[in-house]
Amino acid sequence: MSYLSLSNVTKQFGDTTVVDNFNLEIAKGEFVSFLGPSGCGKTTTLRMVAGFETPSSGNILLNGVDITHNAPNQRNVGMIFQSYALFPNMTVAQNIGFGLKVRKEADDVVKQRVSEMISLIHLEAHANKYPYQLSGGQQQRVSLARALAIRPQVLLLDEPLSALDAKIRVSLRSEIRSIQKTLGITAIFVTHDQEEALSISDRVVVMNAGEIEQVGTPFEIYNFPKTRFVANFVGSLNTAKAEILDPASGLLNMEGIQLQTDDGTKNRKKGDTVTFAIRPERFSFVSEGKKENVVEGRVVNITFLGSVVRIQLQIGKTNFNMDTFNRPSLELPKIGDSCQVSCSKKAVLILED
Amino acid sequence: MLIELSIQISAITALGGGILGFLLAYSVTVGGLPKSLRPILMTFSGVASNFAGVPLAFAFVATIGRQGFITHILRDYLGVDVYSAGFNLYSFAGLSLVYMYFQFPLMVLIMAPALDGLKREWREAAENLGASSTQYWLKVALPVLLPSILGAMILLFGNAFGAYATAYALTGGRIGIVTIQIGAQIRGDVLYNPGLGYAMAVGMVIIMAISLAGYSWLQAKTERWLR
Ligand SMILES: Nc1ncnc2c1ncn2[C@@H]1O[C@H](COP(=O)(O)OP(=O)(O)O)[C@@H](O)[C@H]1O
Ligand SMILES: [Mg+2]
Numbered sequence: 001m002s003y004l005s006l007s008n009v010t011k012q013f014g015d016t017t018v019v020d021n022f023n024l025e026i027a028k029g030e031f032v033s034f035l036g037p038s039g040c041g042k043t044t045t046l047r048m049v050a051g052f053e054t055p056s057s058g059n060i061l062l063n064g065v066d067i068t069h070n071a072p073n074q075r076n077v078g079m080i081f082q083s084y085a086l087f088p089n090m091t092v093a094q095n096i097g098f099g100l101k102v103r104k105e106a107d108d109v110v111k112q113r114v115s116e117m118i119s120l121i122h123l124e125a126h127a128n129k130y131p132y133q134l135s136g137g138q139q140q141r142v143s144l145a146r147a148l149a150i151r152p153q154v155l156l157l158d159e160p161l162s163a164l165d166a167k168i169r170v171s172l173r174s175e176i177r178s179i180q181k182t183l184g185i186t187a188i189f190v191t192h193d194q195e196e197a198l199s200i201s202d203r204v205v206v207m208n209a210g211e212i213e214q215v216g217t218p219f220e221i222y223n224f225p226k227t228r229f230v231a232n233f234v235g236s237l238n239t240a241k242a243e244i245l246d247p248a249s250g251l252l253n254m255e256g257i258q259l260q261t262d263d264g265t266k267n268r269k270k271g272d273t274v275t276f277a278i279r280p281e282r283f284s285f286v287s288e289g290k291k292e293n294v295v296e297g298r299v300v301n302i303t304f305l306g307s308v309v310r311i312q313l314q315i316g317k318t319n320f321n322m323d324t325f326n327r328p329s330l331e332l333p334k335i336g337d338s339c340q341v342s343c344s345k346k347a348v349l350i351l352e353d
Numbered sequence: 354m355l356i357e358l359s360i361q362i363s364a365i366t367a368l369g370g371g372i373l374g375f376l377l378a379y380s381v382t383v384g385g386l387p388k389s390l391r392p393i394l395m396t397f398s399g400v401a402s403n404f405a406g407v408p409l410a411f412a413f414v415a416t417i418g419r420q421g422f423i424t425h426i427l428r429d430y431l432g433v434d435v436y437s438a439g440f441n442l443y444s445f446a447g448l449s450l451v452y453m454y455f456q457f458p459l460m461v462l463i464m465a466p467a468l469d470g471l472k473r474e475w476r477e478a479a480e481n482l483g484a485s486s487t488q489y490w491l492k493v494a495l496p497v498l499l500p501s502i503l504g505a506m507i508l509l510f511g512n513a514f515g516a517y518a519t520a521y522a523l524t525g526g527r528i529g530i531v532t533i534q535i536g537a538q539i540r541g542d543v544l545y546n547p548g549l550g551y552a553m554a555v556g557m558v559i560i561m562a563i564s565l566a567g568y569s570w571l572q573a574k575t576e577r578w579l580r
Contacts, residue, residue: 052477072477073482077481078482079477081477083474085474085478087478087493088578089497089578098479098492099483102488132577132578143478146478
């Protein structure tokens, strides 16, 4: 049974459809990310769950109750903004207690919950400071505590880490994830950063131009992208076109070079053109002993990326990237050399368009 | 008390102009008025807040003075004689009305940016936490605006307190606000006591200085919050 469900949710601003027929079921306690480029409708979808926008059509159910048309202050949903949105005239403790105060909770309940929340985010020493006296990361933790203090049914986070520097971004995201797990709270996390989405989510919803491209675990999204968009947006992928020679065995022909796949050619016909994808790290040198899909490539460029080395190879007429671990014993070819590389049948993914 | 009248007129017009100016600024910023009205109001306010002195007094005399254009229209065509009904432009009330004309635009100019400074996210965060619109205004928006509002009122007070030419041109010195008294003592047509004039001037400088100090203290407080 799903806890939060969005069915056929569509949002139009004037003539433009910003969210198109969005369907998603989220289980209680699940951490789901919306991942997609800027302008694809992530914030709008989140704001419909919070009640700041009303869907043009479709329904939103929370714990079996239709909340589609409830005012924002009539839902029990916590929202975290990219800009923290702390009230500047209140201290940390007052900010955290705000939601309970306006709900007319007794003073001792407020006091108790506020101190609970302050220790949850480890800001005991800053309880009486004003937002302008805190760093960005501290402010965002206060805003997390403020949202959690009202014990919301769902926590919504709209790019909460985008305004922070890289180090704090990484530490705060694991803090958010661990607090979410401890409290068992259902959360939707919006981001345009694929690494962020993959690293903290139970499931990732990849969005493009108002539509869902793919929903899956980080593992599924990364290893088995269904569409070209997902393949390109998540990680870096080589894509090329090929003709199907034998649908039954998965034999492909890319400009005279034969490749084997074991991914979904059965419902296609001989002679169909398909787009396939191979992740750079799935290639290896033949000298390392692999024998599937052996092809010859000419080295076009070599780039050091820290722990990996990226080798650009021209295979047939197409350039492919190959990533290999950067270890001292690595014997690199030179630019202009020809070399034999291979990749397994499983690494050749057929994409829907 | 010589200074009393000045304080009265300054306080009354600061309050009246402040309220009117705040409401106007509110309606073109966070209120629901069409966005196209905003540049019109801002331009008007920019001009009107500086439109003081002899030209302003003359404009009022020419429109709602005893022989003013609007006074005539009201009397001859609508049968309303505002002067026999008790209105008098050359009185304390009349002078207050004229002052209002440069007071409220100044309030608009100060409050519009302050109201713009209210972030949409504050309202949304408040609503999200369960607050009603009234609770948001009472607990967040007004406290955030309060220093700006108080600061602006002080500025308006000082603005009226220091006005001289408008009052002199309008009433010819019949209303004894402090600037006119100073003028009379120093110029000495009837009264002549430059010592008293200078003493009053110093008193005035002190009041103005306190006003300005209060204004900048409040301004600094908001700026720190809104950083
Ligand atoms: N209130 C609005 N009025 C008109 N267009 C809007 C409004 N809010 C968002 N949009 C448009 O909807 C699209 C999706 O916006 P948004 O949901 O903010 O995307 P994202 O969060 O994925 O970057 C954008 O093209 C944006 O310009
Ligand atoms: Mg967004």
